[in-house]
Amino acid sequence: MTGAAPKITLHLVASLDGIIAKKDNSVSWFETADTYEKGTTVTEEDATAFLRKIDCYVMGSHTYEHALELSKNYGWAYGDTPTIVLSQRNLPVERNSIQVFSGDPGALVNELLKQNYTNVWVVGGAALVKNFLKNKFADEIRLSIVPIILGDGLRLFDETLPEQSLRLKDLTAYKNGMVEMVYEIKK
């Protein structure tokens, strides 16, 4: 607990048509053959330094199960950073950094996140992100767009969201054709 105002970021990767997961859960579409000459390159050191500032990850149970599945081949993606899984289910927990929280999202934000962390990243899935958007629990959206149209799959946004203004904070294009937009959510 540092005393700094905690910031909650929704971190999302989607296709241009707003899809965050294919029906078969395959992730190969993240890697495209695109090359954008004017794009920024990120060194491994930059990426590590950036990720080190995140002091808590939050995810829903399906995203967690998917991350567990991927970890068998690629390792656990979130290192030793505290990771909170929002779920009423009895999920397997194999690392000390992982905690399953069975309360509602409001309790998670007010009783756990705001008390203990300063830079929280919510990494999905769609239901959790929508809940955070509806209740204005998040401070910013960091959306990376992969240069592809998928057509069918799990959509990030739907008609249940209330209208809300955003403020563009940052925009970056990467060498692989990925576009990253950072928006502040006005409260």
Place this chain on the structure above:
Amino acid sequence: MTGAAPKITLHLVASLDGIIAKKDNSVSWFETADTYEKGTTVTEEDATAFLRKIDCYVMGSHTYEHALELSKNYGWAYGDTPTIVLSQRNLPVERNSIQVFSGDPGALVNELLKQNYTNVWVVGGAALVKNFLKNKFADEIRLSIVPIILGDGLRLFDETLPEQSLRLKDLTAYKNGMVEMVYEIKK
């Protein structure tokens, strides 16, 4: 007819959640209060020079009727540039630059657009854009994202689109918080 390979661009303005029209057809959400300091400013001269390169606009009948409605207060948005409305209906035509084409989109592209124009902009609506995407009639997508989440309205993309790779060609942020992405549609 110039002999240059004709280029067909899908030009779209959407909210971050992919909505191109509100249910009440109001357009005030295009104008946000956002200011993005790092954004690019476009002079009226730049804009005019850019738009002058477009030698044909294409739109569906609802977009046309909406443009007619708006023209009562703001003037006709497409000047004297040839404008083709794809429709089987008997629509009012009040300007010489406007032509109603009652064939299918494939005939429009092959018999009319490719024969006569070099820089065609398809400006909507959603049904026409989806048809062009499905049939790969278009060469590029130019999508401007307004810094807002709308929630409910007419969505640009849906599950009927086939998966297709894109290539990022250009990315610009404007002073008003608008993000413009230009993608080549790979064929």
